[in-house]
Amino acid sequence: MLKAQVHTAAELLTILSARELKNGQVVFAGVGIPLLAATLAQRLNCPSLTILFEGGVIGALIEPGKLPPSTNDQRCTMRANMVLGSAEVLLLLQRGYVDVGFMGGAQIDQYGNLNSSLIGDPARPKTRLPGTGGGNDIASLTQMIVAMKHEKRRFVEHVDFITSPGFLRGGTTRHDSGLVTGGMHRVVSDLAVFDFDEKDRRMRVIALNPGVTREQVQDNTGFKLKFADDLGITGPPTDQELKELRELDPERLYIS
Amino acid sequence: MSDTGNKEKNRTAPRSYTELRKDLSRRDRSLREKVVSLEEATAFVRDGDSVGIGGSTMSRTPMGMIWALIRAGKKNLSCARSIVSSDGDLLLASRACNHIVTSWFSQGILWGVSKVMRHHIETGKARYEEWSHMAMGMRFRAGAMGIPFMPIRSMLGSDVGKQRPEAVEMNCPFTAEKLLLVPALNPDVALIHVQRCDAYGNAQFDGLQFMDADLAMAADKVILTTERIISNDQIRRAPDQTKIPFFTVDAVVELPFGCAPHECYGVYEPMMRHMEYYVDLVNKDPVKGMQEYLDRFVYGPKSWTEFLDLIGVEELLEAARAGESIYDA
Numbered sequence: 001m002l003k004a005q006v007h008t009a010a011e012l013l014t015i016l017s018a019r020e021l022k023n024g025q026v027v028f029a030g031v032g033i034p035l036l037a038a039t040l041a042q043r044l045n046c047p048s049l050t051i052l053f054e055g056g057v058i059g060a061l062i063e064p065g066k067l068p069p070s071t072n073d074q075r076c077t078m079r080a081n082m083v084l085g086s087a088e089v090l091l092l093l094q095r096g097y098v099d100v101g102f103m104g105g106a107q108i109d110q111y112g113n114l115n116s117s118l119i120g121d122p123a124r125p126k127t128r129l130p131g132t133g134g135g136n137d138i139a140s141l142t143q144m145i146v147a148m149k150h151e152k153r154r155f156v157e158h159v160d161f162i163t164s165p166g167f168l169r170g171g172t173t174r175h176d177s178g179l180v181t182g183g184m185h186r187v188v189s190d191l192a193v194f195d196f197d198e199k200d201r202r203m204r205v206i207a208l209n210p211g212v213t214r215e216q217v218q219d220n221t222g223f224k225l226k227f228a229d230d231l232g233i234t235g236p237p238t239d240q241e242l243k244e245l246r247e248l249d250p251e252r253l254y255i256s
Numbered sequence: 257m258s259d260t261g262n263k264e265k266n267r268t269a270p271r272s273y274t275e276l277r278k279d280l281s282r283r284d285r286s287l288r289e290k291v292v293s294l295e296e297a298t299a300f301v302r303d304g305d306s307v308g309i310g311g312s313t314m315s316r317t318p319m320g321m322i323w324a325l326i327r328a329g330k331k332n333l334s335c336a337r338s339i340v341s342s343d344g345d346l347l348l349a350s351r352a353c354n355h356i357v358t359s360w361f362s363q364g365i366l367w368g369v370s371k372v373m374r375h376h377i378e379t380g381k382a383r384y385e386e387w388s389h390m391a392m393g394m395r396f397r398a399g400a401m402g403i404p405f406m407p408i409r410s411m412l413g414s415d416v417g418k419q420r421p422e423a424v425e426m427n428c429p430f431t432a433e434k435l436l437l438v439p440a441l442n443p444d445v446a447l448i449h450v451q452r453c454d455a456y457g458n459a460q461f462d463g464l465q466f467m468d469a470d471l472a473m474a475a476d477k478v479i480l481t482t483e484r485i486i487s488n489d490q491i492r493r494a495p496d497q498t499k500i501p502f503f504t505v506d507a508v509v510e511l512p513f514g515c516a517p518h519e520c521y522g523v524y525e526p527m528m529r530h531m532e533y534y535v536d537l538v539n540k541d542p543v544k545g546m547q548e549y550l551d552r553f554v555y556g557p558k559s560w561t562e563f564l565d566l567i568g569v570e571e572l573l574e575a576a577r578a579g580e581s582i583y584d585a
Contacts, residue, residue: 031365054389055312055464069366069528072313072339074463074521074582085465086312086338087393094390094409113414117386122419128377128384129369132416133339133360136388140410162415177413178425178434253366 007237009149009190010255012209014040014245015237017102017147017188021046025099028052028092028138031071033147034102035062036254040245050081052098054134056089058082064248090134093141100185101138105148107159110202110223112166112184114139114146115159122161132163139164143185150189150220157223167201174201192217193234197226207232268385268422270404270440277402279476285503289455294320294560297479297507298328301445307353308396308443308475309337310468311515314364314526316461317343318447320514320560321481326350327554336441338392338467341518342534345372346554349538349546354382357441359389367535375542386416391423391438396467398440399474407435446475448500449514451523453480454488457505460497463521463582472500481511483523513564513572524579527571 007015010033018037021027023046029038035053039062042049051060055072059081062068068075077083092098106129107115116135120126138144144166148154166184167174174183183201187194193207204226205217210233218225249255271279301307311317322343325333335347336357344361347353349372361384362370376382387395394406405424411417412425412434424437448468453459459480461468472478478500485508491498514520517527517534537545557563564572 055315056466057464069364069526070313070315072315072464072466074315074519074525074579077463077521077582083463083465085393085467085469087390087397087467087470090390090393117416122415124380125378128374130362130373131358131360131384131386132388134389136359136414136416137390137410140388140412140414162413165412165414168413174413178409178436179413180433 007242008255011242011245012237013147013149013188013190014255015241016193016209016234017145018044018241020145020186020188021049021100024048026050026052026097027100027102028054028098028142029071030103030135031068032104032254034104035071036067036245036249037147038102039248040241043244043248044241052089052092054086054089056084056086058084058089065250067249067253090137093137096181098142101142101144101182103135103138103144103146103164105146107154107156108146108148108187109156109159109166111168111170112144112146112187112196112203113159113162113168114164114166115161117161117163119160135164139166140179140182142182144182145186145188146184147188150191150217152220152222155221155223167196170201171199191220202226204228205231207234209234210236268439271442273402273404276442287456287502290457290505290508291455291485292507292509294324294481294509294511295328297321297509298324298330300477300479300507301325301330301333303331304333305444306334306336308441308446308471309335309343310446310448310466310471311518312337312464312466313339313341314518314531315464316449316466316468316520317341317515317518318449318481319343319516319518320511321447321449321479321509322346323554323560323563326352336392336443338389342531345370345538345546346550348372348376348382350550350554355385356382357385357387359387359392363535364531367539371539371542372546387411387420387438388416393467393470395438395441396470396474398438399442400470404440405437407437409435411436441474443471443475445477445479446471447479447481448472449481449520450500451483451520452486453482453500453508454486454491455508456488456502457500457508458488458491458498458502459500459505460491461499461521465499469499472504475504477506478504479507479509480505481509481514483512483514483520485510511560516564516567516572519575519579522579522582524572524575527567527575529571530567
């Protein structure tokens with residue numbers, strides 16, 4: 001049993017976010033930990049989880065050891081139900097066929113807005129990042145789960161640039177901007193699991209990861225956190241979860 | 257804006273319908289042979305053109321055509337692609353392109369942020385115009401449909417939307433809901449790589465389709481590169497497999513391994529050792545490393561075959577074996 005306690009932060013993140021998925025859901029997954037976690041969930045306890053990729057794939061069954069380097073490569077289509085155009089697969093979000101969007105993030109704020117575009121002045125950025133990809137579409141059009149490494153510089157009060165919208169400035173601002181559906185559902189970090197307050201839409205800790213204290217989460221966060229009254233403690237990764245995960249990514253592309 | 261170059265024509269405003277139709281009516285749409293060499297095909301692209309690029313990330317990238325345009329010394333291109341990978345690095349570093357229109361631009365998620373992209377955008381040498389992935393698709397779709405815009409429900413509320421004054425919010429005349437109108441994108445020329453096509457340009461592609469069918473219909477000109485040219489009889493035996501009709505196509509180039517070092521579905525996977533060598537070299541020094549790569553792999557070889565030779569038979573075969581394995585699953 002002790003063996004199971006030895007794991008990397010990325011492994012913990014993958015396993016805990018896999019637990020957030022439910023059998024039968026249709027999930028739109030980004031590359032990296034989301035792809036891995038969705039596949040893990042599918043192999044463990046969600047056999048009828050349908051995974052979509054922005055390359056245009058419905059119902060992927062990723063093979064262990066053959067993880068795709070992006071969600072636009074041929075490996076994503078392995079044993080899928082359907083391959084369609086990338087605009088078409090994104091339009092499934094707009095039509096409403098997708099239960100959950102599942103992404104990684106580089107920087108998130110108290111309202112769940114994500115930045116993957118730039119730091120500094122948009123006209124002449126200090127740091128130009130890769131950009132939204134399908135992130136803005138997914139976050140605009142469905143419920144979101146975000147898996148993130150927990151660092152103070154990543155959990156900030158306000159993101160420099162809203163690439164993928166969470167609850168914008170809180171309250172009803174998301175709805176008022178025309179985004180009448182979706183929103184942040186869960187954030188999973190290597191320290192805790194979060195949801196968002198129903199009213200003010202600020203991030204709230206609902207469960208601490210095994211061995212993590214409230215202070216540790218707050219100290220590593222750039223804004224004042226709320227804690228749920230019935231704050232839970234997440235169970236550690238099981239031997240079976242770790243074993244399956246390591247089989248999926250034997251080259252440790254995403255879990256090292 | 258910055259030192260981004262010569263003619264600052266508005267590259268985003270959609271053309272009027274009369275103009276769009278007039279431009280199309282001038283094209284020779286007859287069933288005729290269009291096979292040219294890779295070098296000859298570069299004549300279909302003029303400096304300053306807007307260029308739509310097919311495929312996505314490391315998939316079905318028309319890399320050989322891009323390589324040839326850089327060697328031909330093209331300048332000030334505005335390049336639009338759903339997702340841009342190392343193709344964008346090469347286009348910026350060679351100064352062939354000073355404007356990238358896309359939703360995501362880095363070499364690949366495995367390697368973090370492209371230092372080449374960062375260098376060119378952060379110093380103002382080039383502009384990165386960011387749209388959401390779906391918006392890119394709907395812009396090509398509108399272009400393909402002959403309408404000036406498409407309404408979408410994403411990009412609202414975000415800074416991605418705020419940075420794009422070219423997109424206009426409106427209230428739906430039927431439901432009064434807020435929508436974002438994204439302008440049609442009708443590139444001057446599209447570069448698309450396919451697994452097979454005939455000499456007329458009837459093109460079939462397998463697997464991931466990306467936005468290529470819309471892109472072909474939207475563009476004023478299409479240059480196809482293809483793994484192989486097949487007979488028109490073969491096309492006619494399975495016309496339902498044809499995804500791009502010949503009358504949209506202006507040039508056909510037979511170019512085996514035309515996406516190298518990226519992948520071509522069912523034919524070869526990305527050549528990861530070469531990609532890793534490349535990323536390592538250019539991210540260590542986005543100026544000198546990139547110049548070294550361009551000199552050795554773009555300007556150096558006498559032909560595309562010689563470039564493939566530099567990647568090496570072993571890696572090509574390995575990529576081909578992995579590529580074909582998609583049909584074993």
